[in-house]
Amino acid sequence: MRVIDRRRNILRHTWKKSPQRKISDIRGIIIHHSLTESGSADAFARYHVLTNGWSQMGYTFVINRDGLVERCADYSDVTPHVGDYNKHYIGICWVGDFRKQEPTAQQYEALPALITFIRKETGLSFPVTSILGHQELPAYSWKQCPALDMDSLRGNIQAGVTLPVRNNFNNDKKIAIISPKIVEKLGSLQNKVMWDDAELKKGQIGRITILKPINLWKRDEHYNINKARILQPGEVYRVYGYDDRHGGQYSVGSGYWITKMDGYVKYETPSKAKMEALKKL
The missing domain is CATH 2.60.120 (Jelly Rolls)
Structure with missing residues (x-):
């Protein structure tokens, strides 16, 4: 896994400061997708800080399409990514819109390595049951983020397997988010x-x-x-x-x-x- 430390040069608000927490406050990890087909930590930081007016970018880590991990916040930073749950969860964002794209093989390989890295640094066990999709939190079931089959993803993380899981997926209802006909049309436009x-x-x-x-x-x-x-x-x-x-x-x-x-x-x-x-x- 390749990690770049961006904590000291990623854009933050000039005067707004994020709340702080203890490591013992952290209960789990939330997986996001960026809802953009491309992007980077810098792009997300500009949007979150300059457009949304947040104190800093919402994610502690960003996994790029090539598998490169950008580390954007300290564990003590309560980053704004899941509302009332911010204090208790670390945010990881995969670059991509997984309603119509899939994570890359490099992203699948980087995720379990990153979780192992976080476990080692924090000293927290983070069982797979504490690794959730944004859409699995009660207040965000409408969000469709990361639009992946999280049950399969957790099973693969537990087993050390990096097989792809189903995308364009609503984990609660077990159905496709976008209809197959619309997905097929989108695919033809992207030469797929x-x-x-x-x-x-x-x-x-x-x-x-x-x-x-x-x-x-x-x-x-x-x-x-x-x-x-x-x-x-x-x-x-x-x-x-x-x-x-x-x-x-x-x-x-x-x-x-x-x-x-x-x-x-x-x-x-x-x-x-x-x-x-x-x-x-």
Whole structure:
């Protein structure tokens, strides 16, 4: 993980000061997305301070699209990012609009490393149950931030797995935020092929929806498997391949596999038209 310390040169209000807290006041971590397709800590600081009139930028850390982490505040700073909850939560912002974009592989890799970094520096354990999406706080269920499947994300953090999770997602209602038709139109404008509410990636042959709890397996170079974690109903993963080892397994990327089990997973393939459109990109 690459970290740049911006605490002494990031824009702050000329006279407004943020309240202070003790480390013992901190109860958890809130994950945000920037709701912008690009950006940086400097851009967010200008908006928060110059437009919103806040004392400082709202996030303690910003994870850029290339995985670079910008450290923007001290843990003692009560930064303005979740209203009445500010005193008790550290804010991490991923750059991106995850209603129609996905976090990059570099961002997925940086997040668990950053959480480990914060745990070490603060001495706080931060169990995964204390890592929340902005949209999961009672006062912000309307916010759709970070618009990710936080249950899957927490499961992956717990297991040390950096697989992508579903975006354009309302965690409480378990539904897409923007309709698949609108997402598909947005995708065509960005030279992407959309399959319902998610981008169809090159090399992808299908998708799996988890129907009942089932193991996610990690294979080594000798095809031996070790359990990574238990996947939960509703989780959705891209499929990049299939083979007959271990009773038949689907490859979901990065060396991870899901066993073909009737009643436990639902496997679907995209239409021929979508596959042809993908080849033309």
